[in-house]
Amino acid sequence: MLRLYNTLTREIEDFRALQPPKVTIYTCGPTVYDYMHIGNWFTFIRYDLLIRTLKASGFEPNWVINITDVGHLTSDADEGEDKLAKKAANEGKNAWDIAQFYGDYFITSLTKLNFTTPTQIPKATDHINEQIDFILKLEAKGYTYRISDGIYFDTAKFPRYADFARLDLDEQQAGARVEVNPEKHQANDFALWKFSPSDQKRDMEWDSPWGKGFPGWHIECSAMCLKYLGPTLDIHSGGIDHIPVHHTNEIAQSEALNEAPLAKYWVHTNHILLSEQKISKSLGNTITLEDIMAQGFSGETLRLLALESHYRSQSKFSYDAMRAAQARLVRYRNFAVLRYQQQDNATEHLAPLELLPQLENDLNTPLALAALESWLNQIELSNRYRADEITERIKLIDALLGLKLESVPDISDQQKQLINERKQARSDQDWAKADTLRAQLEQTNITVLDRPDGPIWQYLS
Ligand SMILES: [Zn+2]
Incomplete structure (x- = not known):
């Protein structure tokens, strides 16, 4: 019986799929504005392990991992610039080119790292209509309000907002930084749709019932979970830094709309440290797959x-x-x-x-x-x-x-020949020749162990 730690209950629980042997699982994928660092890869490797374990345990996982190519701002709390737009501006490129390049890089790297192939790898920009539709329905249910820079989710309308991350909202409200948009009703309210600035044409912007703009980061996951996996998933996964904002917001908007739990199990991976620091782009200590x-x-x-x-x-x-x-x-x-x-x-x-x-x-x-x-x-x-x-x-x-x-390949016929010659030299008690042949083999990354039943070769590295 598979057992998993469920962030929802903070306990290790027996895993019982909603409709066994099928398992629906969503992983929050990368924001494709740069090369993924090894902290990201550690996280994804561990989700791949979860998929492999599910399969070995007799389940049939339907695994969706998304690509965030719009709407993820430099602060998770909807402040600052869009990460892709910022990177594009810094490099004098178009945000679409940045998204394409690093999106393709991510997918190619999945193969390099021997990942189980996900069922779907949807992109946020391919699901703008689904996101608009999601927001319209939330609006119709009274969960949204409009301020000068966008449409926001009103967290006061979702009383369970603090439950998942066990947040202290009063403390957060009191400690909210001055730069938090003062028009927001609560510090935790988050953008569903951001308006394009009136004096600027963005590379990525779409028409919507509220005007030209782009979706917030959180709504894409809720919209894609609903489209590909249904209102309630078996497992939703991500890094632990997703708990207090991103996943909390996904739960609020999805559960407000669907009136059903977003996921039965929530699985989160911890950070990886480099020289005792969390690895992150903002700390400037990233290592990529290519570096390794x-x-x-x-x-x-x-x-x-x-x-x-x-x-x-x-x-x-x-x-x-x-x-x-x-x-x-x-x-x-x-x-x-x-x-x-x-x-x-x-x-x-x-x-x-x-x-x-x-x-x-x-x-x-x-x-x-x-x-x-x-x-x-x-x-x-x-x-x-x-x-x-x-x-x-x-x-x-x-x-x-x-x-x-x-x-792992077999050795070449030539290497096998050298091993046989060395065996012969040893039985001829020609130790000098045997040593020379051993040295020759070692130059080709092979060592030989002499065993009672004959020699065994091994790779040196
Ligand atoms: Zn997500």
């Missing part, structure tokens, strides 16, 4: 590092930690290549490998990796195991952890 790959690390190494810590704890990124994860991955890969080295009539059986129970326990990846390591500790590096059993175990590991062990 330029250092010679693979996407699977980043994935393994993300899985080493539990999704609800703060994890730390460092290149030392990446090197340690890489060494760990090499060990797994060297288990996978044992299947290429099976002796004729290999009879040794592998012990069963259990990873799903740890993952079904609120996605406990540290325990799953510990189980994998202790299982590997019992395995001799030998060619006596049956290749079909090795293949079955690596398929299990790959299905759950996405480490692509099945695609």
Whole structure:
């Protein structure tokens, strides 16, 4: 039985799908104004893990991850400039080009990082009508008001507004910064539709019943959840910084309109720290996927590092930690290549490998990796195991952890030839020649271990 920590109740609960085996799941995706940093990738890797775990537990996830390409302002609380418009202005480009470039980059990177393919990756700008329709219905129900720069959601009309994030609204109102729009009725009220400034033509703007403008950030998720997954989802997910504003606002507008819970389970991932600081663009300490790959690390190494810590704890990124994860991955890969080295009539059986129970326990990846390591500790590096059993175990590991062990290649015929020559040199007691051949192999990233049943090769990195 899958168990998940539900932010709604602050408890670990049994997961019971609304209409099993189907599971509807929405993940708040990236705002595509720049390269995603590794903090974003850690979050998405963990959602991919959730999807893999759901599948292994017998569910059929319908996973939607959106692309925010309009309306996300530099402050989550509807202040400042649109992030895409700002980036476009800084680079002398059009906001549409920025959206296209970083949107495509995100989708390409999902493949690079071996993500489960989401069912849909909808863009906010492709759903303007749905958002306008959503706002019109909220307006008809009396949840909105108009001020000089847009149409806002009146949080006073939704009495449960503070419940999800357990906010202290009085304290927030008293502490509201002076720059909060003074026309707003409550500090927490948020924009559903923003008007284009009268003296300016925006790259991204649309006609609406309220005038030219663009949607607020929060309404896109509510509109796309409703369109693709229905009024009530099984799981809604995002980062913990979405809890007090973005998800609180999504709940307010969706539940006000649909009169049904937006999601049964809310799953949130914690931050990743770099040098003890939260990684964020505003702190100027971002690291991208390309930075990591330029250092010679693979996407699977980043994935393994993300899985080493539990999704609800703060994890730390460092290149030392990446090197340690890489060494760990090499060990797994060297288990996978044992299947290429099976002796004729290999009879040794592998012990069963259990990873799903740890993952079904609120996605406990540290325990799953510990189980994998202790299982590997019992395995001799030998060619006596049956290749079909090795293949079955690596398929299990790959299905759950996405480490692509099945695609680790065999060595070349030339390398095999060198191994045979070295074996011959050893039986001829020509130690000098055997050493030379070993050195030659090591230059091709292969080392040889001499075992009673013959040599075993391994990748060095
Ligand atoms: Zn969202």
